Amino acid sequence: MEGASGSVAGTAKNGGAAGLTVALFDRRLERGLSEEQCLRVRGEYGSFRADICSAFGISSNETFVVCTTDRKEVTDANLSVLVQNGTTLYILTSADQLLSSATKEKIDFIPHYDTLVKSGMYEYYASEGQNPLPFALAELIDNSLSATANNPGMRNIQIRLLFDETHGKPAVAVIDNGKGMSPTQLKNWAIYRLSKFTRHVDALRDEGGYVRPPPVPRSLNSDISYFGVGGKQAVFFVGQSVRIITKTSNVQDVHEFILSKEDFEKKEKNRESIYSGFIRNRKQTDSSHILDDERYLHNLIFEEKGKSSFTAVIITGVQPVHMQYLKNFFHLWTKQLAHIYHYYIHGPKGNDLTVTKGNARPANKIDVEIFMYEKGKTLKIVNLREIMEDMQTLYINSAAESFEFKALVGGDGVVEGVMRYHPFLYDSETYPEDPYFSPSGEDFDLDDDCFIVERGARGKRPVFECFWNGRLIPYTTIEDFDWCALPKKRGLVPVECYNRISGVLFANDKFEVSTNKLTFLDLSLKLKDKNTLFTRIIKGQEQRMKIDKEFASWVKDCHTKYDKQIKYIGFVDSISRTDI
Amino acid sequence: MEGASGSVAGTAKNGGAAGLTVALFDRRLERGLSEEQCLRVRGEYGSFRADICSAFGISSNETFVVCTTDRKEVTDANLSVLVQNGTTLYILTSADQLLSSATKEKIDFIPHYDTLVKSGMYEYYASEGQNPLPFALAELIDNSLSATANNPGMRNIQIRLLFDETHGKPAVAVIDNGKGMSPTQLKNWAIYRLSKFTRHVDALRDEGGYVRPPPVPRSLNSDISYFGVGGKQAVFFVGQSVRIITKTSNVQDVHEFILSKEDFEKKEKNRESIYSGFIRNRKQTDSSHILDDERYLHNLIFEEKGKSSFTAVIITGVQPVHMQYLKNFFHLWTKQLAHIYHYYIHGPKGNDLTVTKGNARPANKIDVEIFMYEKGKTLKIVNLREIMEDMQTLYINSAAESFEFKALVGGDGVVEGVMRYHPFLYDSETYPEDPYFSPSGEDFDLDDDCFIVERGARGKRPVFECFWNGRLIPYTTIEDFDWCALPKKRGLVPVECYNRISGVLFANDKFEVSTNKLTFLDLSLKLKDKNTLFTRIIKGQEQRMKIDKEFASWVKDCHTKYDKQIKYIGFVDSISRTDI
Ligand SMILES: Nc1ncnc2c1ncn2[C@@H]1O[C@H](COP(=O)(O)OP(=O)(O)OP(=O)(O)O)[C@@H](O)[C@H]1O
Ligand SMILES: Nc1ncnc2c1ncn2[C@@H]1O[C@H](COP(=O)(O)OP(=O)(O)OP(=O)(O)O)[C@@H](O)[C@H]1O
Ligand SMILES: [Mg+2]
Ligand SMILES: [Mg+2]
Known part of the structure; x- marks a missing residue:
């Protein structure tokens, strides 16, 4: 029948x-x-x-x-x-x-292809007037940090902004000399939500299960890949299409893969399988397949010569608004990247300018370089390590003294912390200004001094910036802890001393971050839990005394030793007059 | 061959x-x-x-x-x-x-199934000590609001917490009497990132393209579905498995679909297609397929009798930590939901207790009811409309007067705004306390009054809470605008009057929110743009005068009319003594 x-x-x-x-x-x-x-x-x-x-x-x-x-x-x-x-x-x-x-x-x-194409579009958001674009670029730097973690020599990460349209359509390329990807790994790159934790289950031919790196100071372990979404989110936030070119050291072939919005749309229209595509496997330096509108790729591919392993992520269809921002605010976003990766590029102690330059460099050097090519302009180059105006550099170098501590949360959760004292010197605060908060210079010129007292020095900013596996999580800040908050009863020092403190927290991977890596999910809650144990650290040694006492006396010492003039404040003033 | x-x-x-x-x-x-x-x-x-x-x-x-x-x-x-x-x-x-x-x-x-299963896990995050669980539940309420938008009669949304284990394993059910889903729509529910905007392209048999609802006051348009991810994120944040039971009014069949983590794992293991499954189409009230561990479903299915259309979303495998929270903090999270949906459940003017109860109800009544079943305890029931302690109810009812305005951004972006004045009465501020911010009662008992001045009334809280299509976006707040900020030169009123103002912003869908609906992407940036046009609204009429002048004189009027005692503040005090 x-x-x-x-x-x-x-x-x-x-x-x-x-x-x-x-x-x-x-x-x-x-x-x-x-x-x-x-x-x-x-x-x-x-x-x-x-x-x-x-x-x-x-x-x-x-x-x-x-x-x-x-x-x-x-x-x-x-x-x-x-x-x-x-x-x-x-x-x-x-x-x-x-x-x-x-x-x-x-x-x-089957998930709609917007899963990939729109994954980043509603993820990176602006806060305090910041443009979120640097956070998308950071995802690609994260990946390059992970990929170069075991490099025997130097680790090189380049962001190239190919905005000279005489060389082809605009592109943003992130290139590293890390371990690269095999075809199977390149396929896995494209699988949304396939993370290092699930990968070994999924792909029989892959390199096997995930091994957690051993603890290192400030959790600078380069182990920043987590969800299996970051690269895709970032790429489609910035542009409409991505080409990955990659090579591992044990194989001579170079592998290329393109993911593009237009392709997805075409496949949908033709009712073809949405999530099928082709990897191009080819000889090193073979650019015979490159079309004219991407002719800058000939050079890029020619550079493959002699490289043992590498990965290049090349984004095209760059949103005009992003291109404008990258061109016009070069100084701003490079500074922000220098802030996000401060401790990776400068090492666990950060960019301490008082230390001789040569010694300050971390053993395993990480170069993150930005290149901007524009038509008719000279090439702009900056190595993030050269940037001296990022917030962490300012905090570190305006501090008179620091207070180190450690928090243990549950079994494995470790947070290292540093607080820094920025003294009052003669006629002004040394606390660095943050451009994203209204600078204290713009403050009220009221008769009423009260406002200036509260907003002076740190102002409304919270004390702590927070890092996860050494990488800044930009939108999570922590105001304070019980033991370091402004005391409810009059303390040992004038209240404004508490406004002269900045802080940094370094959380390990036992704390969770949101998939866009903009916020911690639970850091604040866990740290404020009554079972969390804080201890002061002096020269690497845990101290026995109670941390609140230690801290109060540290603040008092700082005040006595470094604040060079007691500032006049409102009420003290009026009381003294009453006494006359 | x-x-x-x-x-x-x-x-x-x-x-x-x-x-x-x-x-x-x-x-x-x-x-x-x-x-x-x-x-x-x-x-x-x-x-x-x-x-x-x-x-x-x-x-x-x-x-x-x-x-x-x-x-x-x-x-x-x-x-x-x-x-x-x-x-x-x-x-x-x-x-x-x-x-x-x-x-x-x-x-x-093809995207890994964690795309669905983990979609919500790293999305809802805690801020200010809040548990993010209510925000996940809100996604399901959002869906029910959308589904009931065109109900001819009352709109009923129930959250049932089925925690009496003598009736089967614990479950969280969200049930509405909305339009329900056809089998095709139910399939579309499961397609990650298939949104109302892309749906008509994808499914030839679906109801067709998206039509944007006409503007309504406070943008209470019930059009809260946007990304095609909310339901999935919410369900897998709360538990491990979901059963959807749904019926449309034009067909007699009931449709059921189950999505479960365990199922996905099994399919992966057996190398079956990950994103294939079965919809069960059956007669109304037929519960013959229900197994014993879900026996409470017999009742739920029996209730289908006589219902013309409905949707029930039943989550099982509820995370123990969430169950604990739902049980132990019933009062807290129901209050938070009442806050999120304040203007949906009370209408555009909010829960104004001075208006006679009967009149205050919006024409198209929305009942959001919570039922909690626990073993050996009496059933807890609350209708969100009965909750009187949510922040918006407190703001509205402690306000002496309000100031309405409108902001136009670009062509279509509309933000309605209300500011409210909470006067000082005799010996205390009437500004409501927010439990998520340190209550002013806990304030410093320093000699130094300065701190109390700054933190009094609103304290460190920003002025504006922000709503999108009438629904609270909880983590976006806006401090102020140029025209309503504390003036830099001494204004017409004491500075603390500016701390007696609360505000609400109602943005329409021309502003973008993040996929977890916790934050706006661009509201603050767009509103602070110099081209944004603010006008005061009095009785629905736009006023011609400059808004900064209007506002300053409104604050002055409020101060003169409502503040019942000039509060003593530091410096004023000391000046008067000098005069003696
Ligand atoms: N530059 C690179 N070099 C080598 N492998 C890379 C590189 N970038 C990405 N990969 C591989 O592709 C995978 C997917 O990257 P993607 O950023 O999308 O997710 P992820 O890094 O695993 O997780 P996250 O969501 O936290 O970023 C990575 O896990 C890594 O194996
Ligand atoms: N209670 C319900 N009644 C009827 N249809 C529903 C219901 N819940 C969900 N749906 C349908 O399923 C679709 C998917 O819901 P889901 O919440 O996952 O995404 P969305 O609402 O489209 O977008 P968002 O990510 O903004 O929530 C909805 O667009 C709607 O068509
Ligand atoms: Mg990554
Ligand atoms: Mg939804």
């Missing part, structure tokens, strides 16, 4: 060149619990109906309707719209007939 | 019961640019190799190796691990031979 392919329990076989296959349930009233049958659909409704009659033994003069599970009746006019491969259909006496028994309708629900 | 299925340009055909199909590139040095051939793999390496020889015309004494694109040599021992259906292989003279010409390797990169 032509057309009928027999009963397939619960599934409609996919494919089949001779037409669509549908699953049919006979649910006319008198029929009982029969299973579905699969049927091939011939050209039009008439022959399909005839096939149904013979498959289900329905006499040709019996009245029945064929319906979708949405209860739309199939006719010759709508057959091609209502019936697709795998569609489930009912045979009923009428379209609104009750189902005599339940049916099982097979559905497919 | 058995096994060889001929050259298929660029694709390895899927399926085929008689064995795996692989794509082979002959890239031995002397060969040129030949395309790949597809070959069926017979049982073991020996016969596979023989098939290769005959397909590529290789004489049996020639030496060659078969490699994966990762350059692992295929042997009899590893064949079953290295070679899967669709794998691309090379024929080479040696495993490390250079590729004579590039190859195209077909890959599939």
